[in-house]
Amino acid sequence: MAGGELSERKKRILKAIVDAQIEGGGPVGSKAILAAGGMNCSSATIRNEMAELEEMGYLEQPHASAGRVPSELGYRFYVDSLIEHYAMTTHEIAQINNLLRVKMGELDQILSAASHLASNLTNYTGIAIKPRAGSVSISKFEGIYLEPDHFILVAVASTGTVKSKHIRTERPISAETVTKLAEALNAMIAGLAAGQITLPIIMELETRMGAESGTVGTVIKVIYDLLNELDAGEMQVAGIDHLLQYPEYSDTAQFRELLGTLEKKDDILDLVSTTDGGEGDINVLIGSESRVKVMNNSALVFKPIVKDGKTLGAIGVLGPRRMDYAKVLATLEGLSGNIENLIQPNKQLHDGGTSDG
């Protein structure tokens, strides 16, 4: 892991192999490395070195007469120690700035736009996530009266997310009752996580509503649902089709499984929600490091979006294990920086007086 255990030449060879892998595809042999340049020795020497690198676990050989391929450990070492800084083109930078500047408003929309952008800039699959969280609460309630038996409950979550639910009552209620209900909820339920809404609180709520307590049961159930939805997180995927351009996804059955995993969302949502490489750092999960078996020859890179120390979301990229890490890392850094600027009210870069959340 230290990296010091590899001679300079071994590093150079490993890097050459990973680089070739990233653009090319197939296994790479000793002559190809020589041809790539930067080596002042013969192919025989390179062969010897490669044999040693294989023994150390950095390389693998698909079969006896093929070239070498980096192992998971090889990629890990590359990402940790050999990666070069990728300089985004002005065009790429402009794309990030433009799209996100136009998009304003909800974090959902920003994340969604960001995942599309991540996908298009990198040619892999983009992912936008609102992580699972155990302790989301609702900071503000509001009721919107529509008809005598129909109103809407709007809830602003502690994360800033706004959710609403239609509620139909069995007995007619008035607009005033709805207002009163919202006030009561703000007084009693606001700030509580799902687990903290206890029976005594509900009973007090009913007392407070007095004769109009009929809907309290329904409303509480709706709030539970709301909090659960909020806790459950969200995930959007963009540009899955990009993956099909890479031969590692040409196995239909395997790709189908991956598609299923992406649709089910659970696994990846869990993964991102529970993996934290420290405050807002980029995470790189290579192959089996992700614990999701269908992603064993894929890599997932993601970066949390943090505001005031709270993780509000994450954007990521999913691609083949041999993805262009340098480019992906740079893109995600660029995107997340932009997003965090957008959502930090203090740092707001005003453009035309529009605003955001």
Added chain:
Amino acid sequence: MAGGELSERKKRILKAIVDAQIEGGGPVGSKAILAAGGMNCSSATIRNEMAELEEMGYLEQPHASAGRVPSELGYRFYVDSLIEHYAMTTHEIAQINNLLRVKMGELDQILSAASHLASNLTNYTGIAIKPRAGSVSISKFEGIYLEPDHFILVAVASTGTVKSKHIRTERPISAETVTKLAEALNAMIAGLAAGQITLPIIMELETRMGAESGTVGTVIKVIYDLLNELDAGEMQVAGIDHLLQYPEYSDTAQFRELLGTLEKKDDILDLVSTTDGGEGDINVLIGSESRVKVMNNSALVFKPIVKDGKTLGAIGVLGPRRMDYAKVLATLEGLSGNIENLIQPNKQLHDGGTSDG
């Protein structure tokens, strides 16, 4: 088209071919039809009939020494005239009832659940759509004050959809101003489609807000965005992975295009929004009938969800051209019936006092 032009025996042969196609896959020959039963003639006669059916355009021959395959016209005739009623199993019915009964609340969620269900019950891809519409308006506004420079605008659309936007103001405003703004919007903007919000109206709105008119410009812009989002429709896809089990999607490049189309949403959203086979009827688009070229060997079946004569959404199924139309039609009928029950307040089947929208 009339169907009368086909002899009873030709119909039976065509039906046998389509049926075999639906479960089996490959082209079907005269002997296979004979083996399937129901024919009281020899394979030679069947061959003769098939040759005629091919000449009429109902069948096609992939190559000279293969069996026959139904043409688009063949499938069309099958769907229009030969299809048999599919009886859902009690298990299937139960699944529909259960899942949709538990799910309550927003149409979005119901549609989403329905598309998943459609996908799982049919083993094709499920689609949930809120169609594009040119004339969505907002029936009710509400403002939620959060901080001196930060409030939320909540809008209830004429379709029942609730949307919200965070708004940050340049100058501090009070909670009362937010309330007043919402009232003014309800008085002046509610009920108007995007195109109807004219300058005079905006100016009157500013007058009405008097000294606090500073945010009107921002708010109007947000409302425009809101209306555009509402007009643009929405689309969700569930169970794309199912498609990969069918050999017609084994061509990676082609499948990739289809995936792209499903992600872009535009084409299909347009298609569903502009195709109306009359009030709430099921639409069956086979192959090139859909005008979307990547769907040329697919079929799209969808059913609008109608409430009070207004189309609020649609659920559909996308699969290979040789899909099990009988099953798909039955499933969509079952689902849509259930959904419409759920959203018709008059017909509400109460369960435990919870409610829906």
Added chain:
DNA sequence: TTTTAGCACTCTTATTTGCCGAGTGCTAAC
């Protein structure tokens, strides 16, 4: 001790060839 050149060997991939069988269309008899 390290590096290099050379060579035999291995294993994959692509291509060719030949064969089998499914299915047809046609003709002639029923």
Added chain:
DNA sequence: GTTAGCACTCGGCAAATAAGAGTGCTAAAA
């Protein structure tokens, strides 16, 4: 109008062959 029989066609499969890429090893050179 229907059926049996038969020659013919064409795709798919499998074995056989050829080509190539890359390795490991040995022995000589630095």
